Structure formats: structure tokens, C-alpha cells
Amino acid sequence: MSADEQVTKTDEQWREELSPEQYAVLRGQATEPPFTGEYAMTKDAGVYRCAGCGAELFASDTKFDSGTGWPSFTEPAVADAVETKTDVSHGMIRTEVVCRRCGGHLGHVFDDGPGETGLRYCINSAALDLERAGD
Numbered sequence: 001m002s003a004d005e006q007v008t009k010t011d012e013q014w015r016e017e018l019s020p021e022q023y024a025v026l027r028g029q030a031t032e033p034p035f036t037g038e039y040a041m042t043k044d045a046g047v048y049r050c051a052g053c054g055a056e057l058f059a060s061d062t063k064f065d066s067g068t069g070w071p072s073f074t075e076p077a078v079a080d081a082v083e084t085k086t087d088v089s090h091g092m093i094r095t096e097v098v099c100r101r102c103g104g105h106l107g108h109v110f111d112d113g114p115g116e117t118g119l120r121y122c123i124n125s126a127a128l129d130l131e132r133a134g135d
């Protein structure tokens with residue numbers, strides 16, 4: 001599958017393929033509780049792929065400890081692997097981050113990041129699948 005090919009599935013298909021946690025985040029815009037996700041504190045080297053479609057989204061060398069309890073990155077691994085949307089839910093104005101290939105909800109991006117980009121991609125572990133270096 002090429003990187004720019006869209007993945008389109010029915011809600012029923014997503015329900016069958018994803019775990020309940022993955023489905024709630026990716027297809028239902030849920031946010032996992034902080035410090036509970038599989039990758040909240042992970043420092044292992046590798047590539048973080050979309051748990052929905054396998055697209056390469058983030059690299060471990062851009063991951064940093066934000067103290068928030070969610071995996072945090074300064075930038076996507078591939079600039080156009082993710083897209084952003086304005087999210088006005090829950091009485092806040094935030095910028096939602098979605099996987100470009102499958103449209104899955106990943107998390108939000110904030111402008112208080114520590115790196116050159118100044119961005120903090122705050123991503124749910126349930127939306128990610130870490131392919132550890134050497135695996």
C-alpha cells in the first residue's frame with residue numbers, strides 16, 4: 001500500500017479489527033486517562049505507526065517526557081502523515097491530530113513544545129503501535 005493511499009472502512013469493520021480502547025480513541029475521539037497508556041513512559045527506539053492503518057506517524061527520537069502522561073512528540077515523522085482539524089468539543093478550542101491515511105483520531109497538538117518546532121503532539125498510546133528498532 002502506498003503512503004498516500006486512503007484507508008476507508010465501515011464502522012463495523014473498525015469495530016472488528018480494533019481493540020475496544022483503540023476503537024474508542026481512533027474512531028470515537030476518546031482520550032485515554034493519563035499515565036495509563038502503553039507508551040506513556042516508553043523510551044525505546046523505533047517507529048510509532050498508526051494502530052488503525054499502520055502508517056508511519058512518529059519517530060522515537062522526537063518523543064519527549066512532557067510530564068502529561070501521554071506520549072508526546074515534537075513533530076511527525078513524515079510531515080503529511082498527519083493532518084490537523086479545529087476541535088471545539090468539551091468547551092475548549094484545540095487542534096485535533098488525525099492520521100491522514102485512515103482518518104483516525106490520534107490526539108491534539110499544542111504550541112508549548114520544547115523543540116525547534118515549538119509544538120507538542122499529545123498522542124494517545126491506544127492510537128499508536130510501536131515498531132521497536134531491530135524487531
Ligand code: FE
Pocket residue numbers: 050051052053054055099100101102103104
Ligand atoms: Fe491511520
